[in-house]
Amino acid sequence: xxxxxxxxxxxTQIADISHSIHAQNIMEGALALSxxxxxxxxxxxxxxxxxxxVGTNRRPIAAHLGAHYxxxxxxxxxxxxxxxxxxxxEIIEIVHLDQPRYWLxxxxxxxxxxxxxxxxxxxIVNGVPLSxxxxxxxxxxxxxxxxxxxTAKGWRGEVVQIDHFGNLATNLTQSHLKAIHNIIVNxxxxxxxxxxxxxxxCSPGDLIALYGTxxxxxxxxxxxxxxxxxxxxxxxxxxxVEA
Amino acid sequence: xxxxxxxxxxxTQIADISHSIHAQNIMEGALALSxxxxxxxxxxxxxxxxxxxVGTNRRPIAAHLGAHYxxxxxxxxxxxxxxxxxxxxEIIEIVHLDQPRYWLxxxxxxxxxxxxxxxxxxxIVNGVPLSxxxxxxxxxxxxxxxxxxxTAKGWRGEVVQIDHFGNLATNLTQSHLKAIHNIIVNxxxxxxxxxxxxxxxCSPGDLIALYGTxxxxxxxxxxxxxxxxxxxxxxxxxxxVEA
Amino acid sequence: xxxxxxxxxxxTQIADISHSIHAQNIMEGALALSxxxxxxxxxxxxxxxxxxxVGTNRRPIAAHLGAHYxxxxxxxxxxxxxxxxxxxxEIIEIVHLDQPRYWLxxxxxxxxxxxxxxxxxxxIVNGVPLSxxxxxxxxxxxxxxxxxxxTAKGWRGEVVQIDHFGNLATNLTQSHLKAIHNIIVNxxxxxxxxxxxxxxxCSPGDLIALYGTxxxxxxxxxxxxxxxxxxxxxxxxxxxVEA
Numbered sequence: 001x002x003x004x005x006x007x008x009x010x011x012t013q014i015a016d017i018s019h020s021i022h023a024q025n026i027m028e029g030a031l032a033l034s035x036x037x038x039x040x041x042x043x044x045x046x047x048x049x050x051x052x053x054v055g056t057n058r059r060p061i062a063a064h065l066g067a068h069y070x071x072x073x074x075x076x077x078x079x080x081x082x083x084x085x086x087x088x089x090e091i092i093e094i095v096h097l098d099q100p101r102y103w104l105x106x107x108x109x110x111x112x113x114x115x116x117x118x119x120x121x122x123x124i125v126n127g128v129p130l131s132x133x134x135x136x137x138x139x140x141x142x143x144x145x146x147x148x149x150x151t152a153k154g155w156r157g158e159v160v161q162i163d164h165f166g167n168l169a170t171n172l173t174q175s176h177l178k179a180i181h182n183i184i185v186n187x188x189x190x191x192x193x194x195x196x197x198x199x200x201x202c203s204p205g206d207l208i209a210l211y212g213t214x215x216x217x218x219x220x221x222x223x224x225x226x227x228x229x230x231x232x233x234x235x236x237x238x239x240x241v242e243a
Numbered sequence: 244x245x246x247x248x249x250x251x252x253x254x255t256q257i258a259d260i261s262h263s264i265h266a267q268n269i270m271e272g273a274l275a276l277s278x279x280x281x282x283x284x285x286x287x288x289x290x291x292x293x294x295x296x297v298g299t300n301r302r303p304i305a306a307h308l309g310a311h312y313x314x315x316x317x318x319x320x321x322x323x324x325x326x327x328x329x330x331x332x333e334i335i336e337i338v339h340l341d342q343p344r345y346w347l348x349x350x351x352x353x354x355x356x357x358x359x360x361x362x363x364x365x366x367i368v369n370g371v372p373l374s375x376x377x378x379x380x381x382x383x384x385x386x387x388x389x390x391x392x393x394t395a396k397g398w399r400g401e402v403v404q405i406d407h408f409g410n411l412a413t414n415l416t417q418s419h420l421k422a423i424h425n426i427i428v429n430x431x432x433x434x435x436x437x438x439x440x441x442x443x444x445c446s447p448g449d450l451i452a453l454y455g456t457x458x459x460x461x462x463x464x465x466x467x468x469x470x471x472x473x474x475x476x477x478x479x480x481x482x483x484v485e486a
Numbered sequence: 487x488x489x490x491x492x493x494x495x496x497x498t499q500i501a502d503i504s505h506s507i508h509a510q511n512i513m514e515g516a517l518a519l520s521x522x523x524x525x526x527x528x529x530x531x532x533x534x535x536x537x538x539x540v541g542t543n544r545r546p547i548a549a550h551l552g553a554h555y556x557x558x559x560x561x562x563x564x565x566x567x568x569x570x571x572x573x574x575x576e577i578i579e580i581v582h583l584d585q586p587r588y589w590l591x592x593x594x595x596x597x598x599x600x601x602x603x604x605x606x607x608x609x610i611v612n613g614v615p616l617s618x619x620x621x622x623x624x625x626x627x628x629x630x631x632x633x634x635x636x637t638a639k640g641w642r643g644e645v646v647q648i649d650h651f652g653n654l655a656t657n658l659t660q661s662h663l664k665a666i667h668n669i670i671v672n673x674x675x676x677x678x679x680x681x682x683x684x685x686x687x688c689s690p691g692d693l694i695a696l697y698g699t700x701x702x703x704x705x706x707x708x709x710x711x712x713x714x715x716x717x718x719x720x721x722x723x724x725x726x727v728e729a
Contacts, residue, residue, distance in 0.1 A: 013499075014491075038489075110455055111455075114282065199538060213600070223538065296686040298686060298687070354611065
């Protein structure tokens with residue numbers, strides 16, 4: 001993919017965001033992308049390939065969302081970024097990539113990342129407008145994003161991401177929880193009393209809850225793995241209540 | 244290695260192709276290189292270090308093959324690219340790197356990637372001709388590449404690569420198999436009837452055969468691992484017969 | 487982190503040295519950094535984030551050590567480079583990063599790599615002097631580096647690094663051992679007689695001792711893992727004696 005990009009747009013700077021999204025886990029890819037993309041400069045083109053439907057009739061798409069461009073399969077990978085652009089009233093332009101003259105000459109059924117998405121991304125870098133690359137669409141596929149639910153005593157959310165340290169990220173954020181004065185976090189039959197400011201304020205082995213890199217509620221074991229300690233997975237329920 | 248390259252050729256763009264070749268597996272490295280190198284722009288210099296013989300009398304070499312340059316140990320890593328250049332009647336120039344003035348000052352016995360290959364690659368980027376870097380050779384080491392065999396009912400090949408999803412790549416290609424009308428693929432005591440166009444046209448868990456990123460026959464489990472399902476390894480036989 | 491750097495210093499070339507330091511292992515990070523940093527061009531800015539104390543009162547720092555710059559937590563990560571600069575009589579300037587105008591606007595308690603270290607590194611690339619970024623300090627935290635000990639018959643050191651092949655690096659170097667004529671290496675109840683020049687001069691499965699990429703004594707199993715064979719870990723004692 002990098003070779004293809006450099007063949008079309010030779011001066012492009014390329015960074016890898018992640019190669020460790022679990023196979024076919026579109027939501028995990030969507031989260032990783034939505035967390036890192038905003039930190040890149042305006043005009044950055046992001047290519048994302050979590051693509052179990054490659055070679056079927058799922059559409060290849062490119063999207064201009066706010067200050068950034070995105071290229072990949074139309075399977076919901078860009079849902080969170082699209083919703084953010086909508087909420088912020090930013091530019092939204094999405095096209096179905098249907099102009100093979102901007103692709104490689106031979107299109108494999110199993111690697112559109114190389115054959116379609118990378119050349120299209122490089123052409124965007126070169127200034128080709130989305131309107132030349134495809135046909136506008138309004139019905140891009142969206143993932144069903146788990147939404148935290150208000151409960152009698154607080155909020156119910158779920159684990160949405162687990163990093164390689166075993167830290168659990170939830171879909172509950174500081175904005176949900178700020179009205180709760182004495183927080184208790186219930187997960188997997190265990191209660192965590194109170195939030196701590198950071199890992200280093202506790203002892204190795206402590207099971208803690210704190211705000212993460214996105215102001216999201218995270219659950220961790222200091223110098224250990226909350227994933228292993230609690231035997232949880234993506235989708236495990238997390239309840240936060242007033243003590 | 245990147246620091247060494249940038250110290251000599253500061254504006255070089257560098258991409259990592261793979262850091263997950265199994266230790267000492269020269270053929271796996273040769274396949275990975277031959278699959279990705281052609282997608283890079285003309286003039287790209289590829290440094291490859293699968294090098295169990297580092298520090299022995301195996302030669303360090305540089306090769307100009309078609310539009311690309313390659314630097315690494317003379318152990319067969321470039322066999323597939325060399326054969327492709329021969330088949331295509333392209334430029335072929337290979338030199339034994341024997342000019343230490345183009346290397347680092349101190350040469351470790353165990354890391355020629357850093358001490359010899361990277362500085363030589365950077366000098367090629369800077370325009371130093373191969374003829375200055377070493378002495379021409381005609382006898383570069385070649386791997387014995389497994390060749391598919393015609394059988395009474397079809398073709399017999401083998402598994403040559405297993406990716407991190409557990410997909411099995413074989414040395415059988417569309418050009419071998421196009422004359423077979425109703426394909427049956429036999430591997431590891433199991434028969435797969437027919438080819439499918441892509442992963443997404445089947446159900447999760449299905450064991451399928453299809454053409455991969457190189458028009459090669461691959462064997463996969465949809466959203467799963469054929470490697471684990473079939474308990475195969477590099478070299479496992481694959482027979483394709485007319486139904 | 488790369489997005490943040492490119493947002494401030496758009497033309498920066500960025501390389502990843504390692505993402506496989508074990509969690510919270512500051513010494514392992516310090517070793518990896520001290521081994522690779524010297525090979526980068528003068529003026530390179532190195533960002534290092536092994537940071538179990540993130541968000542506590544551990545200081546963020548930047549250091550100018552010889553020809554290079556370093557940015558990260560004040561937890562000893564730069565000890566080996568600092569000691570090398572001292573031994574070589576090179577420039578040493580270290581500042582406590584206390585000027586938030588050079589950071590991102592919002593500072594997470596758990597990811598200073600993104601919010602403080604990356605923007606500071608990019609400003610150094612842009613020519614901002616350390617004196618603008620923070621306040622000079624003389625008391626940077628230092629790791630206790632294990633020092634080899636002279637014994638009646640030779641030297642006693644320890645395993646300081648284990649690479650992904652399972653090779654064991656020790657803190658004993660050629661300069662310690664050159665006076666020993668017939669070397670025996672004792673580790674984990676096993677004796678290795680003599681040093682070999684390189685891996686390829688032995689047979690697969692041989693347990694060998696040799697000098698590594700840093701002229702350090704390393705212990706390896708040819709085409710195998712010394713870590714698994716000997717069941718050792720970081721800190722395991724290594725004795726070298728005259729035969």
